[in-house]
Structure formats: structure tokens, C-alpha cells
Amino acid sequence: MVRKFFDFLNKESSSLNQAALLLGFFSLLSQVLAFLRDRLLAHVFGAGSELDIYYAAFRIPDFLFVTVASVVSLSVLIPFIIEREREGTESLREFIDSVFSFFLLVMTLSAVLAYCFMPQISGFIFKGLSEQALAEVVSLSRLLLISPIVLGISNLFGSLTQAYNRFTTYAISPILYNTGIILGIILWGERVGVRGVAWGVIMGALLHALIQVPFIYKEGLLPRFAKSFNLPLIRKIVQISLPRTLTLSMSSIALVALISLASLMKEGSISILSFSFGLQSMPLALIGVSYSLAAFPILTRRFQEKNFPAFLEQMQNTTRFIIFWSLPLTALLVVLRAQIVRTLLGTGLFDWPATRLTAACLALFALSSVFQSLILLFMRGFYSAGFTKRPFYINLFSTAILLGSAYTLVQVFNSSEVFRFFVVSLMKVEDVPGSAVLMLSLGFSIGTIVNCALLWLDFEREFPGFSRGVMRSLFDGVGVAIIMGATAYVGLNFFHTVFDINTLLGIFLQGFMAGIVAIVAGILLLVALRSRELASVWSVLRGRAWKAKVIATDPEIV
Numbered sequence: 001m002v003r004k005f006f007d008f009l010n011k012e013s014s015s016l017n018q019a020a021l022l023l024g025f026f027s028l029l030s031q032v033l034a035f036l037r038d039r040l041l042a043h044v045f046g047a048g049s050e051l052d053i054y055y056a057a058f059r060i061p062d063f064l065f066v067t068v069a070s071v072v073s074l075s076v077l078i079p080f081i082i083e084r085e086r087e088g089t090e091s092l093r094e095f096i097d098s099v100f101s102f103f104l105l106v107m108t109l110s111a112v113l114a115y116c117f118m119p120q121i122s123g124f125i126f127k128g129l130s131e132q133a134l135a136e137v138v139s140l141s142r143l144l145l146i147s148p149i150v151l152g153i154s155n156l157f158g159s160l161t162q163a164y165n166r167f168t169t170y171a172i173s174p175i176l177y178n179t180g181i182i183l184g185i186i187l188w189g190e191r192v193g194v195r196g197v198a199w200g201v202i203m204g205a206l207l208h209a210l211i212q213v214p215f216i217y218k219e220g221l222l223p224r225f226a227k228s229f230n231l232p233l234i235r236k237i238v239q240i241s242l243p244r245t246l247t248l249s250m251s252s253i254a255l256v257a258l259i260s261l262a263s264l265m266k267e268g269s270i271s272i273l274s275f276s277f278g279l280q281s282m283p284l285a286l287i288g289v290s291y292s293l294a295a296f297p298i299l300t301r302r303f304q305e306k307n308f309p310a311f312l313e314q315m316q317n318t319t320r321f322i323i324f325w326s327l328p329l330t331a332l333l334v335v336l337r338a339q340i341v342r343t344l345l346g347t348g349l350f351d352w353p354a355t356r357l358t359a360a361c362l363a364l365f366a367l368s369s370v371f372q373s374l375i376l377l378f379m380r381g382f383y384s385a386g387f388t389k390r391p392f393y394i395n396l397f398s399t400a401i402l403l404g405s406a407y408t409l410v411q412v413f414n415s416s417e418v419f420r421f422f423v424v425s426l427m428k429v430e431d432v433p434g435s436a437v438l439m440l441s442l443g444f445s446i447g448t449i450v451n452c453a454l455l456w457l458d459f460e461r462e463f464p465g466f467s468r469g470v471m472r473s474l475f476d477g478v479g480v481a482i483i484m485g486a487t488a489y490v491g492l493n494f495f496h497t498v499f500d501i502n503t504l505l506g507i508f509l510q511g512f513m514a515g516i517v518a519i520v521a522g523i524l525l526l527v528a529l530r531s532r533e534l535a536s537v538w539s540v541l542r543g544r545a546w547k548a549k550v551i552a553t554d555p556e557i558v
Contacts, residue, residue, distance in 0.1 A: 402447020
């Protein structure tokens, strides 16, 4: 049984849709666990000061992970691994040992510096927190510094498993990560508070890394600490990864800034912003991450082979599938937001006003869902082609737009009674205090849409003809999303009279049935439009992709 399990983990995926659907399936499982994690957090702590402290403390270690650990990220290392693999096992081993040793040294040093200066950093960022809350943030952040070190090592392992097309092993890692956090909440949450959750985060990070060890050990690629570094090689990696690291840091800086603004608002605003951001990330995790990860090794190989038509075709195919899945899911998130939030989070100390605010934030975040997924793909498309500076400059400008929009919207919301009344009426939170937090999610969506538009335009300029291959899918996706949204809205009103919405089961059934009717309507419309994406997905599902024999060493374009 154990051998069969590891054989399953070590299977190679042979096509884009097979790999993407496999990643999407495990992402769905991870999201289910993430929802369970958030439900437990909401039940035990509610949207209050203690959970605000946890989410604030999480931001600094996460920023450290994004800025330092991204040196050994998938997008940077996979092309190097593929190149070194062609040179032989010894060349690949030397590469892995040098990168691992360099990362471990730099990451440890960065964590030590962050530990020492944590009071100053936290005090500067979270000015809205009380002195006692700030002290707890500092203590918790120091504990969580273990997590980015472990996850950074896991990133290096993930680069190897992905380069060898072992997507299953990589896809299981986030499931184990969330499992660790859930265990932390259950075992220690009520007894020691959010510090118990932090121990769960560390446990999850360890599981995230350890699940990938058997394959790497079997291939003889387990990293060893090198006595000396290959400095020219390290310098080359840093030169390539630095623009990407700075690009990723923009997103992390944006989130830190939004949390900082939320700390100046009503108590619980950080929790509401974090809960809604986590829920809106579902399309990104299921679709954007899955398809962009599955496509990246293929894009890299095609570009290295100078097969530019195949490279462009792969980008078009992946873009179409992201649009195909993301737009309808976005429509359902917007229309069914209250049912989703109440079902997933409405328990224990998470009260009705918190539910309504979180649902409203979710809807405003969801406006940018498809754009977030496309940003991931465009960035990986640029990286596979060797363009790392362009995404950075675009992201830098877009982050400025995001932060400027969020800050300006908050000021206008607080000063203009007309604007405030319009927003709270539109989002149905007229009598809920603390509704200024909605402006943070709206500002995020504005900046994200600008970011995607600029990346799309730049990619089209570099690879002319890209847009022509996806426009029909875009128009079809918009039409299907509108029909599905309208159908779901009508379904909510109909099932309102069928189920008792004063109970959790009734709210769930109301949203579930409305969603099912909307999905059926969307599928029928796609069939009438003769959607090639629907036909392709059906072909893969009918072929039972998870049981397919995988023999190709170079992924096949679908």
C-alpha cells in the first residue's frame, strides 16, 4: 500500500490539461482544508483583536519568504534544472548543492536580522494596534520566522519535482500545509490562543517539505551543504531572480500596506480583510496556479528549443482555459457571496455583521479574480522567455496604483457622505460599522486589473497575434458568466421560499441549488456555442486522466 502511494506520487504527467486538472484537483482539496481552517479560526477567535494579531504577525515572515526564498522559486530554477539535467547528473547535483547552501545561509541570516529588528518593523507597519497587541505581534512574528526557512527549502524541492513533471507530489504539499495548521487550531488553539495556530503553521511547513523528500532521495538529488559555492552560478541565478523577487515583493508589500491601513480601522478589520482575501483566492489557487504551473515547464522547453509558434500556441491555449474556468466562477462568487461566507465562516464567535462585511469584501475582491490568474500566466510566460525586468516595472507601477487607489478610496469614503451611502447601499451593509474596509478590497481589484492589462499589452507587443487566439474565448466567457450570474440570482430568489434560510443547512442548500442551476445553464450555453475548451476538458475527463499511463518525457501540448 505504501509503495503504491509513492508510485502514485512519482507519476509523470503527460499533457497540459492532465497536469492542470491534477493540480486543480489537489488545489481543490487544499482549498477545502483552507476553508475548514478558516472556519475553525472564525469559530474559535471570531473577527476580533486576537485574530487581528495573528494575521498581522503572519505578514512579516511571509514577506521574508517572498523576498528571500523566491531566489530558489520554481519559475527561476526550472530552466536551470532542465539545462543542467541535459549536461548530466553530476552537473545537476553540483547545481542543487550550491543553490541549497547559498539559500540556507542567506535565509538564516535574514531571519536572524528580522528577529532582532522585529519590534521596530512591527511598530512602523501596524501603528493602529495597541501597545499590548503590538507586543504580541512581535512575539508571534518571531516564532513564525521558522516557517519561511522551511518553506524555502520546500520550494527548492518543488522545483525538482516540477522539472521532472511529478506534479502530484508537488500538489499534495499545500494539503499537508493546511493540515498542519488545522491540527494546530484543534490541539492548541483554545488552550494557548493564536500561538497554538503558529505552531500549526510550522508543523504544516515541515510536512510541506517532507512529502517531497522520497522522490528527491530516490533520484539521488537530496541537497547537501557545500563547503564552497559556485559563485558565478549563484551570481547568474541572483541576476535572473532579482527582478522576479522584486516583482513578487510588490504583491507582498501591497498586502502588508492593506493590513497596515486595516489596523487603523475598527477592531476586526484585519480579520475581515484576511478572511475575504482567502476566500477570493479560490479561483487563483484552483485555476491560475494550476494552469500556469502546468504550462511553465512546457513554455520553457518550447522557448529554449526556439519553437516560437508552439510557445505562442501554448500561451494562447492556457489563457483560454484560465478564462474558461475563471469568469463563470467569479460570477458565482459575486452572486452567492453571502451564502458562501455564512456557510464557511458563520459559526461560533463569527457574528452576522462580520459575515456581511466579509461577503461584501469578497465580492469586490472577486472582480479581479480572472485578472489575478492571468497575471500568473503572463509572468511565467515572460520568465520562460527570459524577460524578468518587464514584469517588475509593470508590477511596480500597478502596485503604486493599487495603494494609491486604496488610500484615496478610504479618504473619500470617510469624507463623502454621498459616496459612502452609495457604496454601503450597493453592497447591502448600510447598518454595519467598519464598512471602510471595503475600500481596501476595491483598491486591490483596481490595481490588479491595471496590472493584468499592462502585462497583456506588453506580451502582445512582444508576441504579435497572441490576442487573436483568445478573443473568442474571452467574449464567450463574459457571456457565459453574465448568464450564470443572472441565473444564480434568480435561483436565490426562488429557493429563498423553498428552504429555511434561518438555518445553516437552509442557507447552504439555497446557495448550492442556485449554483447548480447556474452551472447547468452555463454548460448548456457553452454547448450551444460549441466551446472547444469544454470539448477538450470533457475529452480529458472521459479519458480518466488520473489513470493515464505517463510515458512522455517532454509534455505534449493539448
